[in-house]
Amino acid sequence: MEKLVVIKIGGNIIDDEAKLSAFLKDFAAIEGKKILVHGGGKLATKLAAQLGVEQQMIDGRRITDAETLKIVTMVYAGAINKNIVAQLQANKCNAIGLSGADGNVIKAHKRVHPTIDYGFVGDVDEVNTVLLKSLLEQNIAVVLAPITQDGNGQLLNTNADTIAQETAKALSSIYKVDLVYSFEKSGVLLDANDDSTVIKTINPASYKELKEKQLIFAGMIPKLDNAFTALNSGVTRVIIGKAEQLHHILNGNAGTTILHE
Numbered sequence: 156m157e158k159l160v161v162i163k164i165g166g167n168i169i170d171d172e173a174k175l176s177a178f179l180k181d182f183a184a185i186e187g188k189k190i191l192v193h194g195g196g197k198l199a200t201k202l203a204a205q206l207g208v209e210q211q212m213i214d215g216r217r218i219t220d221a222e223t224l225k226i227v228t229m230v231y232a233g234a235i236n237k238n239i240v241a242q243l244q245a246n247k248c249n250a251i252g253l254s255g256a257d258g259n260v261i262k263a264h265k266r267v268h269p270t271i272d273y274g275f276v277g278d279v280d281e282v283n284t285v286l287l288k289s290l291l292e293q294n295i296a297v298v299l300a301p302i303t304q305d306g307n308g309q310l311l312n313t314n315a316d317t318i319a320q321e322t323a324k325a326l327s328s329i330y331k332v333d334l335v336y337s338f339e340k341s342g343v344l345l346d347a348n349d350d351s352t353v354i355k356t357i358n359p360a361s362y363k364e365l366k367e368k369q370l371i372f373a374g375m376i377p378k379l380d381n382a383f384t385a386l387n388s389g390v391t392r393v394i395i396g397k398a399e400q401l402h403h404i405l406n407g408n409a410g411t412t413i414l415h416e
């Protein structure tokens with residue numbers, strides 16, 4: 156099986172012009188088939204504040220009312236996605252930027268929850284692996300924004316870590332997939348404020364323990380849940396690490412590797 160890397164880039168890197176530019180240079184230099192998934196939650200929150208649209212997050216998920224859906228669509232599928240693609244072109248990496256609606260690439264349904272109304276939040280049903288494969292085979296890097304659609308004309312907002320997991324999972328039937336969650340820290344840390352405390356490997360048992368001790372919290376919990384789901388669904392390797400160390404991560408020399416046992 157041929158190799159594919161699916162890399163998710165975190166919100167704090169997208170927000171930092173210099174770090175984003177350095178990261179995209181490194182991404183452009185990766186040989187072989189590659190997909191970049193981005194979010195941009197911080198930027199969406201900033202724009203919503205400027206527009207006076209109040210935002211609410213529950214368990215790391217944005218409650219997405221109609222106004223918020225317009226904002227996230229503009230920010231993720233518009234400004235951020237196109238800026239990333241343009242920068243990849245500047246680095247001589249041909250790329251195409253897609254939302255889940257483009258080419259019917261990611262279908263989802265509006266989240267149904269017994270007590271919480273998440274609004275226009277989408278849970279993924281299907282990834283169009285045929286289209287993605289045809290683009291990858293033309294040596295085009297795919298840049299995915301976390302906006303999905305329900306097939307009936309409704310756009311939906313889906314967490315970017317989940318988009319990366321679902322895409323990696325779907326493509327693992329065709330490729331040997333490495334999934335990388337890159338963000339501003341050196342990996343999963345024993346002390347979230349100390350970059351020198353990288354935990355080299357995490358398995359379900361150590362994850363449980365670290366969570367109980369509250370050494371893993373906030374956005375790292377859904378990220379690790381996505382990481383384990385990917386690993387249990389056919390993805391070969393899942394690593395969480397620092398965006399600046401992309402090449403070391405891919406070589407297995409940096410970050411936190413997620414293990415089955």
Ligand SMILES: Nc1ncnc2c1ncn2[C@@H]1O[C@H](COP(=O)(O)OP(=O)(O)O)[C@@H](O)[C@H]1O
Pocket residue numbers: 164165166167194215337338339340342343344345346347370371372373374375376378
């Ligand atoms: N043990 C930990 N190691 C590293 N980060 C952690 C840990 N526990 C919680 N976190 C938090 O998780 C955040 C990453 O999650 P999130 O903000 O959702 O990621 P992203 O930047 O990819 O969107 C970090 O910024 C950090 O504050």
Ligand SMILES: CC(=O)N[C@@H](CCC(=O)OP(=O)(O)O)C(=O)O
Pocket residue numbers: 164165166167193194195196197199215216217227276277301312313314315316
């Ligand atoms: C439903 C939901 O929560 N969607 C996320 C999508 C963006 C995202 O995941 O961005 P980061 O990776 O930068 O956090 C949101 O709107 O915040």
